[in-house]
Amino acid sequence: MQTQLADFIKDTAEGREAEAILRNCVHCGFCTATCPTYQLLGDELDGPRGRIYLIKQLLEGHDVSEKTQLHLDRCLTCRSCETTCPSGVHYSRLADIGRNIIEQRVPRTGAERAKRWALRELVPRAGVFGAAMKAGRAVRPLLPNALQEKVPDVRRAGPWPAARHSRRMIALAGCVQPSMAPSINAAAARVLDALGISLVEQPGAGCCGAVRYHLHDQEGGRADARRNVDAWWPAVERGEVEAMVMTASGCGVQVKDYGHLLAQDPAYAEKATRIAALTRDISEIVAAEADRLEAQLLKRRGERRRVAFQSPCTLQHGLKIRGVVERLLAAAGYELAPVRDGHLCCGSAGTYSLLQPELSHQLRENKLAALGEGGATLIASANIGCMTHLQAGTATPVRHWVELVDCRLNGFPL
Ligand code: SF4
Ligand code: SF4
Numbered sequence: 001m002q003t004q005l006a007d008f009i010k011d012t013a014e015g016r017e018a019e020a021i022l023r024n025c026v027h028c029g030f031c032t033a034t035c036p037t038y039q040l041l042g043d044e045l046d047g048p049r050g051r052i053y054l055i056k057q058l059l060e061g062h063d064v065s066e067k068t069q070l071h072l073d074r075c076l077t078c079r080s081c082e083t084t085c086p087s088g089v090h091y092s093r094l095a096d097i098g099r100n101i102i103e104q105r106v107p108r109t110g111a112e113r114a115k116r117w118a119l120r121e122l123v124p125r126a127g128v129f130g131a132a133m134k135a136g137r138a139v140r141p142l143l144p145n146a147l148q149e150k151v152p153d154v155r156r157a158g159p160w161p162a163a164r165h166s167r168r169m170i171a172l173a174g175c176v177q178p179s180m181a182p183s184i185n186a187a188a189a190r191v192l193d194a195l196g197i198s199l200v201e202q203p204g205a206g207c208c209g210a211v212r213y214h215l216h217d218q219e220g221g222r223a224d225a226r227r228n229v230d231a232w233w234p235a236v237e238r239g240e241v242e243a244m245v246m247t248a249s250g251c252g253v254q255v256k257d258y259g260h261l262l263a264q265d266p267a268y269a270e271k272a273t274r275i276a277a278l279t280r281d282i283s284e285i286v287a288a289e290a291d292r293l294e295a296q297l298l299k300r301r302g303e304r305r306r307v308a309f310q311s312p313c314t315l316q317h318g319l320k321i322r323g324v325v326e327r328l329l330a331a332a333g334y335e336l337a338p339v340r341d342g343h344l345c346c347g348s349a350g351t352y353s354l355l356q357p358e359l360s361h362q363l364r365e366n367k368l369a370a371l372g373e374g375g376a377t378l379i380a381s382a383n384i385g386c387m388t389h390l391q392a393g394t395a396t397p398v399r400h401w402v403e404l405v406d407c408r409l410n411g412f413p414l
Pocket of ligand 2 (some may be wrong): 091
């Protein structure tokens, strides 16, 4: 696509990156067919090709309005369009650049600013978020519906095995997961322990930075990334750990991008690139030990339950991990139910469910209908945001897939 970038951006690193992305787009529109918001709204400007055109206009210096901002706000950043695109257009990166600029150009109402500020300040702080979650559970019946569904009951985490193996990996605790579902990292630690790997959480690390970065505070997101690099680097430098393990695929996408996010920071660029290269989704780690896992599971198979796996967008479109979790669940003795339209987002998308509730709820209804069609009695996922969002709309238990493997391997209750 021919582009004439405006003076304010053309000689910047972001301008060059945006121009290269725009040049790749041949405007074929294949991506439109797999865009969840286009499917719901039927408006070209609520699909990837239309949004790319809006961002191009913005970068060329044309006037933009609240309407432009709304079409970009409605994008889930699910990256389904990237999976479909035959030209390899890195839409999500272009969207980051465009959204950052439009945020400075088009002022939001006071209420919208306050909502975004509250999310940026509350969600990434694990301690503050945990206290809010505790208070929320105490007064849940009094909360508005939209908030009630964000306050799940907490399940027992169970024991975390002592670090007894010479093979060690660091788990990211993250921001919301410790108070919403501490059982996930504990289950991952037990599964890896059975595979001869000790999983440890590193004090000082926290939110991966995705919340702030995608809520128009890219510098805040980079600050979160630097804090995590500082927390992990000593163990990495001493060669004590093999990998940084992510049990939320959304965090995995962000941490694997640290090298890019901090590329312009001479003090962090090299360390961030090294840490990004060591970062793995938990499914990649377990899949690499599949033979050992299967040997252990052979002794422990019990009742076969039928599971529908919701592959988060961050897993299948962001990390491009497809079919791996399904194989692990099958190896653990679960029966996989087919899932229609598995490429479509469930509507969670970070803070999207709070900022675009109508679209988010519609997408959840569609996803739960698809997940329910194959007669599953359990839903598995790989990302805490999707899990909480889906669980709020169904009585069918929603669990992280590693909890299901832990249940089969170690007998932990679901
Ligand atoms: S992003 Fe890709 S699929 Fe979509 S219009 Fe551009 S080239 Fe075609
Ligand atoms: S990221 Fe998702 S919602 Fe946004 S344009 Fe692409 S397919 Fe559509």
